[in-house]
Amino acid sequence: MKLSDFNFDLPEELIAQDPIEDRSSSRLLVLDKNSGEIQHHVFKDIIDELQEGDCLVVNDTKVIPxxxxxxxxxTDGRIEVLLLKRKADNVWETLVKPGKKAKIGTKITFGEGLLIGEVIDIVEEGNRLIRFEFEGIFEEILDKLGEMPLPPYITHELKDKNRYQTVYAKHEGSAAAPTAGLHFTNELLKAIEDKGVVIAKVTLHVGLGTFRPVKVDNILEHHMHSEFFFIEESEANKINQAKKAGKRVISVGTTSCRTLESAASQDGVVKATSGWTEIFIYPGYQFKVIDGLITNFHLPESTLLMLVSALAGKEHILNAYKTAVNERYRFFSFGDAMFIK
Incomplete structure (x- = not known):
């Protein structure tokens, strides 16, 4: 399977730079994964696509600044540090720019000494382990000094931090938002629950590996970054009960999908568990849990495009993407949505 099989032409002006004012007013392309039929809606119409007894699974991770x-x-030289993974209480794996200026022993000061970091090791792909020193609560300091780590294709400044956060974000730890969930408002979620749809919450802390380009021509040689996830027993029960009753399990986003598929046994039973996942889903994969997926429009040649192609078939997906480009849908993190049913 070649990387070039997952390419498509995307005009740069279709990359959404800002979130729209009303989260649930983005556009929604509905794709039937079996027939390839396409319909066009507004996102809040998703409620009409959901049926009583369906289980909607969201990722309640919270992006940290x-x-x-x-x-x-x-030296006073400017340096940028991106927190990737918490390794121990005050030690983080980070991405540092410029990396060549961050040798072991280098000390970095943030907020005029409010936070001090020291490079203590260099790990895979040149990432740095940094030990932080501070007084008080780390999360509060981070909230004061940190910025949202927007994807590299977003060049506009984000005026409101909360717009890169789902309304149900709870567990801090992500370096990127689970963007399919950005379209939901509290009002829409309540209406969905009132319809008899069960909402289950799982947690996967999204790493920047989400945006890591595939650099090998044979996609089977690509290695995914690991991401931490957990599912509580109450939530696993909701998902399993829906499956048992013959109802649909619909994942909100590729991160929820990867969490469920990582935590399920071969017969599709989701276990309450926690751990690290490197699951790579591409065409040929047999889904054990999910029946449908709400997702945004992804980058050409990305692992996320491969995942949706595994669910709906590469031809159906590339045709839907071509349609989305022709219809001027907005792409990527702050863009429009797709429901694969």
């Missing part, structure tokens, strides 16, 4: 701008102690 993980981008820190500091200065190297002794």
């Amino acid at each position: 993980a981008r820190l701008i500091g200065n190297r102690v002794g």
Whole structure:
């Protein structure tokens, strides 16, 4: 399976730079995964696509303001640190720019000494382990000093941090938002529940591996970054009960999908568990849990495009994407949505 099989032409002006004012007013392309039939709606119409007894599974991770701008102690050179994974209480795996200026022993000061970091090791792909020193609560300091780590294709400044956060975000730890969930408002979620749809919550802390390009021509040689996830027993029960009753399990986003598929046994039973997943879903994959997927429009040649192609078939997906481009849908994190049913 070649990387070029998952390419498509995307005009740059279709990359959404800002969130629209009303989350649920984005557009919604509905794709029938069996027939390839396409319909066009507004996102709040998703309620009409859901049926009583369906289980909607959301990822309640919370994005941390993980981008820190500091200065190297002794030289005052500007340095940018992106928090990727918490390794121990005050030690984080980070991405540092410029990396060559961040040798082991380098100290970095943020917020005029409110936070001090020291590079203690260099790990895979040149990422740095940094130990932080501070007084008080780390999350509060981060909230004061950090910026939202927006994807590289978004060049506009985000005026409201909460717009890169789902309304149900709870567990802090993501370096990127589970963007399919950005379309839901509290009012829409309540209406969905009132219709008899069960909402289950899982947690996967999204890493920047989400945006990592596939650099090998044979996609089977691509290695996914690991991401931490957990599912509580009450939520696993909701999902399993829906499956048992013959109802649909619909994943909100590729992160919820990867969590469910990582936590399920071969017969499709979801276990209450936690751990790290490197699951890579591409065409040929047999889904164990999900029946449908709400997702945004993804980058050409990305692992996310491969995942949706596994669910609906590459031809149906590429045709839907071509239609979305022709219809001027907005792409990527702040863009429009697709429901694969």
